[in-house]
Amino acid sequence: MPSKLMEVLMLGRCSHEFSWPRRGSDGRYYQVCLLCAAEYNYDWKTMRRTERVDRAETAEPGLRRKGCVKKKASWVPRARRIRSEVEVAYRPNGGDEWYSGIVENISQSGVRFRGEHLLEEDTAVELVFEMPQEITGQEHSKVQCNAKVVRAAPPAQTESECAMAAAIEDYKFLHSEQDRAKSARSGK
Numbered sequence: 270m271p272s273k274l275m276e277v278l279m280l281g282r283c284s285h286e287f288s289w290p291r292r293g294s295d296g297r298y299y300q301v302c303l304l305c306a307a308e309y310n311y312d313w314k315t316m317r318r319t320e321r322v323d324r325a326e327t328a329e330p331g332l333r334r335k336g337c338v339k340k341k342a343s344w345v346p347r348a349r350r351i352r353s354e355v356e357v358a359y360r361p362n363g364g365d366e367w368y369s370g371i372v373e374n375i376s377q378s379g380v381r382f383r384g385e386h387l388l389e390e391d392t393a394v395e396l397v398f399e400m401p402q403e404i405t406g407q408e409h410s411k412v413q414c415n416a417k418v419v420r421a422a423p424p425a426q427t428e429s430e431c432a433m434a435a436a437i438e439d440y441k442f443l444h445s446e447q448d449r450a451k452s453a454r455s456g457k
Contacts, residue, residue: 283307286442287318287406290377298377303442313377316351316403350374350381355399357382362393362415370430372398379416379436387431392418394435397443405442414440 283305290298290311298311300318309318352374358367359382370384380396388394396414405412416435424431 285406286410287404289404289437289440318406350376351401351403353401357384357396357398359384359388359394359396361388362395364395367397375401375404379419379434380414381432381434383428383430383432385430387421387423388418388433390418390421394418396435396437400440411443412440413443414438 285302287300300311308322353372357370357372360367368386370382373381400410400412416437420434422432
């Protein structure tokens with residue numbers, strides 16, 4: 270009880286800025302705070318962080334016994350999407366010109382967006398947009414992502430924008446307008 274009280278009263282608690290959910294070698298998903306390195310399990314079905322993980326723990330100690338292997342499911346359901354209609358700026362990695370678009374949804378596999386300029390599949394791309402609170406743990410978190418275009422389609426006859434999907438490899442938080450401007454100038 271006293272240690273819990275100290276945690277609550279402690280000044281300067283971490284505001285947590287979480288990484289994109291990662292998959293461990295044991296198959297579980299987790300997120301790491303980029304500021305304090307705290308690790309939390311992540312449930313993609315509910316799109317929520319669950320309990321904090323002690324790194325010394327083993328994910329499934331019962332499966333560590335000799336000869337015991339966890340069987341992988343043969344059918345995997347489609348990843349849950351978070352619908353989002355936020356502006357996105359994107360460009361090929363190292364490019365000079367930013368293009369604008371709209372994020373349609375985000376899932377564990379990446380982000381789907383529409384934009385004015387079509388990028389080819391397998392293109393490394395930089396994206397800047399506001400990440401949903403369900404992933405970052407904070408409201409209004411502008412991030413710069415490194416990603417790879419995995420699907421790209423030119424505009425349909427009734428549409429004016431291209432549709433693209435990109436697998437997010439990592440991202441960093443852009444805390445201020447200065448960070449955003451510096452990132453845009455340097456291409457980082």
